[in-house]
Amino acid sequence: METQQKALFIIFGGTGDLAKRKLYPSLFKLFEKGFLNENFAVIGTARRPWTDDFYRNVVTESLVGVSGDKTKIADFASHFYYQSHDVTDVAHYITLKKLADDLDAKYQIEGNRMFYLAMSPQFFGTIATHLGSQNLVTKNGFNRLIIEKPFGRDFESAKKLNDEIANTFDESQIFRIDHYLGKEMIQNIPAIRFGNIITQTLWNNKYIDNIQLTLSESLGVEERGGYYETSGAMRDMFQNHIMQVVSLLTMDMPKEFVASEIRKEKLKALEAIRILKPEEVDANFIRGQYGANKAGTEKAYRDEEQIAPDSMMETFIAGRLMIDNERWSGVPVYVRSGKRLVEKNTEINIVFKNVEKNIFGTSDEHEHLGKDVLTITIEPDERFRLTINTKEIGQGFNTNKTNLDYVNSPETKANTPEAYEKLLLDALNGIAINFAHWNEVAKAWNVADVILNSWHNNDDDKTIFPNYLSGSMGPEASAKLLTDDGNYWIYNPEK
Incomplete structure (x- = not known):
């Protein structure tokens, strides 16, 4: 068996095309190969008023052609939870923290959190700031921020964005994805x-x-x-x-x-x-x-x-x-x-x-x-x-x-x-x-x-x-x- 990791994934932009085409199939492959097992959960957030069941159906549909093992897919999808979320609203982060803490306890994740920003870069700084101020960043586990491109429109905007994120996460916690x-x-x-x-x-x-x-x-x-x-x-x-x-x-x-x-x-x-x-x-x-x-x-x-x-x-x-x-x-x-x-x-x-x-x-x-x-x-x-x-x-x-x-x-x-x-x-x-x-x-x-x-x-x-x-x-x-x-x-x- 491969080495397993315990982690809670919080995906901002969980209803988007990137999540459905790339993230959910990739996470399923890690689950299928044993890198993720029972001690993980995923929270998808976006503005849409979805339920957990509807979200799990979306995740399941994203795996068509990836696997024919319906039992494995159902087990995987059961680890997914949804929260309708406005990234600019402080109250929504309070709700998100409660759900994250509950799932941390339920799946014995030990405070390990992966924050994936799969949405417009204009919100990266706002999200990072609220993750820190509303204490979603834990003190007892690892916290990693995964960011999609584009990282700024020029050096000045990129530096401003980096400075905002650096107020909450240090460089060792920031993973800027370049799929190449x-x-x-x-x-x-x-x-x-x-x-x-x-x-x-x-x-x-x-x-x-x-x-x-x-x-x-x-x-x-x-x-x-x-x-x-x-x-x-x-x-x-x-x-x-x-x-x-x-x-x-x-x-x-x-x-x-x-x-x-x-x-x-x-x-x-x-x-x-x-x-x-x-x-x-x-x-x-x-x-x-x-x-x-x-x-x-x-x-x-x-x-x-x-x-x-x-x-x-x-x-x-x-x-x-x-x-x-x-x-x-x-x-x-x-x-x-x-x-x-x-x-x-x-x-x-x-x-x-x-x-x-x-x-x-x-x-x-x-x-x-x-x-x-x-x-x-x-x-x-x-x-x-x-x-x-x-x-x-x-x-x-x-x-x-x-x-x-x-x-x-x-x-x-x-x-x-x-x-x-x-x-x-x-x-x-x-x-x-x-x-x-x-x-x-x-x-x-x-x-x-x-x-x-x-x-x-x-x-x-x-x-x-x-x-x-x-x-x-x-x-x-x-x-x-x-x-x-x-x-x-x-x-x-x-x-």
Whole structure:
């Protein structure tokens, strides 16, 4: 039997889409695997006037397709309780405390509490303040606050939010969820880098020419138009997911594999990323917004629901990051992310330098040696691929590219815990390795703010939207960003 934890989960936003799609299935998996047993309970809160029975039916329905064990599901759902709750009303926290204390005694939870804020970030500070002032934070067990993105809209708002939360919770109790950090292949990056003498030796500017990161989505904003119109690709993807992955790719090896040492090295990597001057933004970052596709079967962003007809919000970003330290000086890190692109794919490409001397010649009879590339595909496949030069079959010594390929089987993928399941278990056990520290969030905002301010506060901006077709790989300027350096996007499904 796996190690069991005792905990009371209080989910603010318990009727929302995130709770139903991710949290309840993930908690059930932990229950099914024995990480949670009898000594746990869940309180769902939201404005809706639901009963416990209605709430349990919602939880049960969220598990359709997750499990066919009706007895197990019923046992799991019996641990769920509901309170209609206005997060701004002090009286509701008094009621919530009574229910929490009663459940603590009923399930012998020993004061361990997990507060999950699965709702609008504008209420994070208010909720944290009331949890402290109304004594929902216990003195006899652990108390952990789990926060969804976005964490602020810029550095100033993020700092204000962090200061509010810090009045009740210290940094060791705060778990900022970035679900990319729960993905299996993202968690493989340290193993690839530091667990192999080949990569550990070559992972620097002496051997690596450039690094590329693509987070491609085939869908548009769908029903998230209201959120996206206030966020955009920069806030939605760059400041959190992209910067976290870049820090894992570029950090130095930690002294040991513990949260404090890993966070220390990630922060050093983020601090080394060059913060652009306003006049440098246009040469290093481009933005885009999708239009309709050629056939007219996909709507333009401006035609989506809850989107202004003249919106200047970006749905695509691409950029060149430079890292000013000894390991990475001169190595560009190219990043891009966008909606309504060719296909859904998240991929890292480590592009190595050419051999210094090509003994196979450069005449018409011989191909130039291509650059070696290590590809890590995060999703939808889970794949490692090393592309190297080999001899063509037959006479002569012409070279071509060969892939050394490994992909996780469908069976392996099916049995791999989902990102939220892994992150919830980490938070339950107090393991902070795969969560963002405030200092990391702050440094990421420092980099992003200059770009956002240049885009959204520049009266002279001549950007014309839309500037890419749905079903393409974004604006042409995205490719030019690399070709200007003599490089090109390795991942190119349009090719």
